[in-house]
Amino acid sequence: MSVADLTFLALLLPFLGAIVAPLVTRILGHNAAWALALVPVAIFLHLTGFSAEIARGEVVTGGYAWVPSFQVRFSWLIDGLSLTFMLLISGIGALIVLYSGGYLKGHPHQGRFFSFLLMFMGSMLGLVASDSFLMLFIFWELTSITSFLLIGFDHQREAARRAALQALVVTGGGGLFLLAGLIILWNMTGISQFSLLTAFAPQVKASPLYLAALILVLGGAFTKSAQFPFHFWLPNAMEAPTPVSAYLHSATMVKAGVYLLMRLYPVLGGTPAWQIILPVFGAATLIIGALLAVRQTDLKLMLAYTTVSSLGLLVLLTGFGAPYAIEAAALYLVAHCLFKGALFMVAGSIDHETGMRDVTRLGGLRSAMPLTFAAALASAASMGGLPPFFGFLAKEEVYAALYAFDGRAIIFAALAVVGNALMFAAAFAVALKPFIGKRVETPQAAHEAPLLLWLGPAVLALMGLAVALLSGTVHQLITSPMASAIAGEARVVTISLAPHFGVPAALSTLTVLLGIGFYLRLARLRAAIAAALAAIGWGPDRGFDQAMRGLVRLSCAVTRRLQTGRLDIYMTATFTLLAVVLIVPPFLYGELARAPVFPQDIPLHELAIMAIAVIGLVAVILAQDRLTAIVSLGIQGFSVAVIFLLYGAPDLAFTQFMIETLAVVILALVMTRLRLSPSDHRPLRESLPDAAIALACGLGATLFLLKVTQAPFDTGLSDFFNQYSKTIAHGANVVNVIIVDFRGTDTLGEIAVVMIAALAILSLVRLRAGSLRRIADNDPDAEEASR
Amino acid sequence: MRSLILRTVAPLIVGLMVLFSIFVLLRGHNEPGGGFIGGLIAVAALSIYGIAFGVETVRRAIVFHPLAIAGAGLMLSTLSGLVSMVFHVPFMTGLWIYPVILGEEVPLSSVMTFDIGVYLVVVGAVTSVALSLEERGED
Numbered sequence: 001m002s003v004a005d006l007t008f009l010a011l012l013l014p015f016l017g018a019i020v021a022p023l024v025t026r027i028l029g030h031n032a033a034w035a036l037a038l039v040p041v042a043i044f045l046h047l048t049g050f051s052a053e054i055a056r057g058e059v060v061t062g063g064y065a066w067v068p069s070f071q072v073r074f075s076w077l078i079d080g081l082s083l084t085f086m087l088l089i090s091g092i093g094a095l096i097v098l099y100s101g102g103y104l105k106g107h108p109h110q111g112r113f114f115s116f117l118l119m120f121m122g123s124m125l126g127l128v129a130s131d132s133f134l135m136l137f138i139f140w141e142l143t144s145i146t147s148f149l150l151i152g153f154d155h156q157r158e159a160a161r162r163a164a165l166q167a168l169v170v171t172g173g174g175g176l177f178l179l180a181g182l183i184i185l186w187n188m189t190g191i192s193q194f195s196l197l198t199a200f201a202p203q204v205k206a207s208p209l210y211l212a213a214l215i216l217v218l219g220g221a222f223t224k225s226a227q228f229p230f231h232f233w234l235p236n237a238m239e240a241p242t243p244v245s246a247y248l249h250s251a252t253m254v255k256a257g258v259y260l261l262m263r264l265y266p267v268l269g270g271t272p273a274w275q276i277i278l279p280v281f282g283a284a285t286l287i288i289g290a291l292l293a294v295r296q297t298d299l300k301l302m303l304a305y306t307t308v309s310s311l312g313l314l315v316l317l318t319g320f321g322a323p324y325a326i327e328a329a330a331l332y333l334v335a336h337c338l339f340k341g342a343l344f345m346v347a348g349s350i351d352h353e354t355g356m357r358d359v360t361r362l363g364g365l366r367s368a369m370p371l372t373f374a375a376a377l378a379s380a381a382s383m384g385g386l387p388p389f390f391g392f393l394a395k396e397e398v399y400a401a402l403y404a405f406d407g408r409a410i411i412f413a414a415l416a417v418v419g420n421a422l423m424f425a426a427a428f429a430v431a432l433k434p435f436i437g438k439r440v441e442t443p444q445a446a447h448e449a450p451l452l453l454w455l456g457p458a459v460l461a462l463m464g465l466a467v468a469l470l471s472g473t474v475h476q477l478i479t480s481p482m483a484s485a486i487a488g489e490a491r492v493v494t495i496s497l498a499p500h501f502g503v504p505a506a507l508s509t510l511t512v513l514l515g516i517g518f519y520l521r522l523a524r525l526r527a528a529i530a531a532a533l534a535a536i537g538w539g540p541d542r543g544f545d546q547a548m549r550g551l552v553r554l555s556c557a558v559t560r561r562l563q564t565g566r567l568d569i570y571m572t573a574t575f576t577l578l579a580v581v582l583i584v585p586p587f588l589y590g591e592l593a594r595a596p597v598f599p600q601d602i603p604l605h606e607l608a609i610m611a612i613a614v615i616g617l618v619a620v621i622l623a624q625d626r627l628t629a630i631v632s633l634g635i636q637g638f639s640v641a642v643i644f645l646l647y648g649a650p651d652l653a654f655t656q657f658m659i660e661t662l663a664v665v666i667l668a669l670v671m672t673r674l675r676l677s678p679s680d681h682r683p684l685r686e687s688l689p690d691a692a693i694a695l696a697c698g699l700g701a702t703l704f705l706l707k708v709t710q711a712p713f714d715t716g717l718s719d720f721f722n723q724y725s726k727t728i729a730h731g732a733n734v735v736n737v738i739i740v741d742f743r744g745t746d747t748l749g750e751i752a753v754v755m756i757a758a759l760a761i762l763s764l765v766r767l768r769a770g771s772l773r774r775i776a777d778n779d780p781d782a783e784e785a786s787r
Numbered sequence: 788m789r790s791l792i793l794r795t796v797a798p799l800i801v802g803l804m805v806l807f808s809i810f811v812l813l814r815g816h817n818e819p820g821g822g823f824i825g826g827l828i829a830v831a832a833l834s835i836y837g838i839a840f841g842v843e844t845v846r847r848a849i850v851f852h853p854l855a856i857a858g859a860g861l862m863l864s865t866l867s868g869l870v871s872m873v874f875h876v877p878f879m880t881g882l883w884i885y886p887v888i889l890g891e892e893v894p895l896s897s898v899m900t901f902d903i904g905v906y907l908v909v910v911g912a913v914t915s916v917a918l919s920l921e922e923r924g925e926d
Contacts, residue, residue, distance in 0.1 A: 758912035
């Protein structure tokens with residue numbers, strides 16, 4: 001097997017794992033985690049094989065033709081950026097699978113959970129590996145869908161269902177923006193692959209559509225990466241089980257937006273619009289996220305808002321465009337994945353062991369959970385930017401990027417210091433508060449988490465330390481190639497733990513001091529923010545509900561107007577339209593049929609048949625009751641069938657006879673069902689409009705048929721069928737050969753339609769009138785009234 | 788319908804009609820006929836049976852739920868089209884074999900099984916509609 005085949009297999013493997021996961025879990029119970037973790041481990045090992053090439057600054061591409069007629073390829077692009085993401089996804093993914101084994105031990109649907117988790121992993125790997133636009137979009141939406149499934153995993157709670165739907169609407173909707181943006185880029189350049197797009201960067205930036213493409217792409221990135229004002233779905237997504245929060249909503253999926261910005265930086269980045277929009281939204285998200293994080297008391301919600309804040313910082317850096325900014329973004333992204341993943345798992349362990357995660361009602365767990373405490377402290381130190389952890393390096397680089405003596409930079413540096421200090425306070429509130437102080441009574445007696453639960457956070461916390469200590473190697477293998485891939489030119493990251501002094505170090509110290517201050521006054525700060533929020537009283541989360549409610553109300557109003565549920569109105573509309581379509585265009589375009597010449601020598605029997613048809617029509621109109629009218633309609637149908645027979649179309653005539661017979665039978669049955677009065681008692685002024693519509697339809701059909709028969713007849717097809725029916729298809733009956741052989745695929749479609757129509761009719765017949773109303777009525781006003 | 792005459796002759800007529808429908812189905816490739824027409828004749832036969840003896844009797848007589856028959860027919864037709872893939876020819880290409888049965892050469896083809904599928908879909912779908920309407924009409 002070639003490397004390309006193996007890479008394809010690696011991209012496919014999580015989905016295969018998802019298929020077998022429920023079965024494996026049924027056999028092995030929660031220990032299935034050990035077996036299923038082999039999937040990400042195998043992917044991780046395969047990917048490390050690329051690191052030498054990537055460190056040399058090379059790019060690995062590969063793929064297969066997918067939809068050749070549209071030049072769509074299933075192709076991947078592995079460079080410093082995507083390799084780092086893929087290593088994080090598969091590496092943290094392995095730990096998360098193990099953690100889920102312990103966290104959901106004994107849950108009846110643990111197999112399903114593993115399945116969803118692996119599906120997400122596959123989607124996320126596909127997203128960052130994608131080279132072609134369409135593939136990226138498909139995986140982008142797949143991550144939204146799997147995230148929906150995972151947030152709503154506990155589907156019996158309404159809050160979980162709402163959060164799942166909200167995340168899907170926001171991120172899935174953003175995906176549509178992204179699709180539009182990518183299509184604009186595609187149209188602009190004729191290129192649908194990221195690896196080839198960079199060469200067209202000047203052309204893209206000069207294009208009048210640049211701004212439109214940028215805003216659409218940002219619409220996708222900002223919703224996915226929870227930028228203000230689309231941040232609200234991320235805290236709500238904390239309804240998901242904690243492994244999901246740790247994996248999707250801190251380490252991987254929410255970074256997809258940042259990934260996209262980084263991927264498109266060489267193409268779209270560096271323009272004034274980019275350098276204004278991104279830092280402004282990023283800084284707003286940074287500050288608002290950090291303030292809201294401090295306001296929370298729930299461990300997971302605090303972490304969720306700091307994630308929002310960190311994503312803001314990443315967007316700010318990606319947009320900033322100063323020296324070191326890209327390097328800082330690369331460093332901070334890796335650091336954030338490590339410490340935030342670990343802290344979420346710690347929060348989950350505390351919740352799992354004590355049955356509660358309110359930071360104000362936890363304390364003194366240090367002796368009960370020493371390993372968890374150690375992992376928490378190490379992660380918080382990294383998050384707070386303390387040496388010798390990786391977060392410290394990242395923060396130094398951030399300040400190095402933001403530090404400059406122009407006005408713009410000073411504002412952003414100040415915002416970053418405040419935001420980071422708030423995050424520092426939040427980090428230690430999560431990692432220190434529950435463990436120190438007096439032991440507090442909790443719903444469950446706390447004791448150390450089992451191996452599966454502390455392994456993940458411990459490994460990630462140690463990684464946070466190890467990558468800082470081995471910074472030289474890490475920069476060479478990971479961060480430098482990543483920064484180079486983002487920037488589109490060679491960049492070298494040099495920062496290390498070696499003591500250095502200067503403005504960045506001073507800002508770092510200031511941040512820590514400020515952070516300690518915030519931590520000590522946490523309760524007062526929380527009260528102040530809560531009061532401010534209460535004063536505002538409205539947030540995007542409420543706005544989302546209002547928007548959804550408005551949407552439902554609008555569609556209800558439109559439906560009520562268009563779908564009255566009265567058959568006569570539907571029939572009138574349909575046939576009026578038919579008459580208009582048949583009659584108006586011939587007059588409009590002067591395409592009226594010539595008056596037909598009445599043939600001289602019609603045999604007597606043909607005249608007689610026509611006379612019978614006319615008699616049938618008269619009988620229909622004059623019939624006293626409905627049943628007679630239906631049967632009389634049959635007279636007319638049978639006469640037409642006889643005419644077919646006389647003119648050499650036995651198959652058609654045959655079918656017409658059967659259809660007429662069955663139509664009369666079925667119509668008669670329908671009439672008995674409808675419980676109508678036996679005859680039509682409407683006054684003349686009500687039935688006259690119907691008569692007019694019927695006449696107009698008849699007139700239109702006549703004109704149309706005359707016109708069709710007067711057009712010159714192209715015999716190409718019938719000649720072909722006549723010639724080859726016997727020789728190729730071995731059938732003498734041309735009509736049947738056309739139906740089952742020449743046009744067999746059409747027939748297949750038709751019988752499928754017959755089948756579906758029968759199903760639909762059957763379900764309609766079985767519906768009782770009462771239940772019909774209940775199903776159709778989901779009017780929000782009525783719902784409110786009934787509450 | 789409690790008509791003694793109808794009840795007496797119905798089994799005879801229905802049997803003949805079903806037989807005729809199969810005859811029409813099988814001869815369709817060379818003479819007027821085919822799956823669609825054959826199916827309609829069979830539906831007419833079943834309707835007569837239903838009018839004479841009631842819906843329950845028809846349901847018992849055809850053993851399977853009519854929609855199951857239709858589903859089987861759709862499946863058969865689809866498979867008849869897919870067989871061609873095994874022989875690396877395009878979807879729905881007609882394939883013929885000529886086995887000799889009792890000294891007679893009998894041409895058989897995927898086209899014929901396709902037509903049988905059409906027959907089954909028409910019988911199943913229309914019968915299910917007719918029967919359900921008739922059933923509800925009684926209560």
